[in-house]
Amino acid sequence: MADDPAYVKALKEFTKSAPRIEDMKAREAEFYGASDRASGILFGGWVELALETAIKSVLRPDLTSTVAKRLLGFEGAVGTFSAKTDLAYALDIFGPITYHDINLIRLIRNEFAHCSHPLTFDIPAVGGVCSHFQILDSDQKTEPFMFVSLTRAADMLENPADETNPKNRFITACHSIVWGLLNFAKREERNEMQKSKLP
Numbered sequence: 001m002a003d004d005p006a007y008v009k010a011l012k013e014f015t016k017s018a019p020r021i022e023d024m025k026a027r028e029a030e031f032y033g034a035s036d037r038a039s040g041i042l043f044g045g046w047v048e049l050a051l052e053t054a055i056k057s058v059l060r061p062d063l064t065s066t067v068a069k070r071l072l073g074f075e076g077a078v079g080t081f082s083a084k085t086d087l088a089y090a091l092d093i094f095g096p097i098t099y100h101d102i103n104l105i106r107l108i109r110n111e112f113a114h115c116s117h118p119l120t121f122d123i124p125a126v127g128g129v130c131s132h133f134q135i136l137d138s139d140q141k142t143e144p145f146m147f148v149s150l151t152r153a154a155d156m157l158e159n160p161a162d163e164t165n166p167k168n169r170f171i172t173a174c175h176s177i178v179w180g181l182l183n184f185a186k187r188e189e190r191n192e193m194q195k196s197k198l199p
Contacts, residue, residue, distance in 0.1 A: 036120040043174040044109025050181040057185035121167035130166035
């Protein structure tokens with residue numbers, strides 16, 4: 001809101017700032033030690049934030065923050081996780097495999113955020129969704145532990161090498177998608193595209 005005091009605005013700006021690849025190690029260390037519910041919500045939110053970063057990277061460079069907020073903000077035209085996913089797919093930021101998996105991540109994130117029952121990745125219904133991530137079978141899969149010391153990896157997840165473990169599958173899918181979206185957002189080719197664009 002326009003009437004927010006400076007300290008409230010400062011916190012909001014910091015928490016809404018774009019994620020950086022350099023921050024992945026510290027961020028993952030926070031996430032891995034969390035409960036299943038917290039992991040589902042936090043990793044899902046991380047995917048949404050990376051998705052927004054990728055979308056912003058293809059928007060005009062002189063777009064004002066006011067217009068960006070009207071588009072991508074909480075009450076914006078494409079402010080929901082679902083709408084951002086559809087827009088990014090329509091803009092050809094990613095293909096059908098990633099589109100499929102982001103929708104599953106969004107489902108898990110929403111259910112973990114709103115379910116009134118105790119919820120873990122070990123529940124068969126949750127594991128059933130995690131068993132359908134497709135990016136894990138593609139060449140775009142990125143191991144989450146590339147940013148985490150191997151001595152700590154075993155402490156953060158049960159049996160990290162187990163690719164059938166639902167929580168491992170969820171985290172690896174989220175990590176792979178975030179890594180791809182953040183790399184997409186910083187591609188230098190975009191500058192060349194802008195130069196050749198018609199007025």
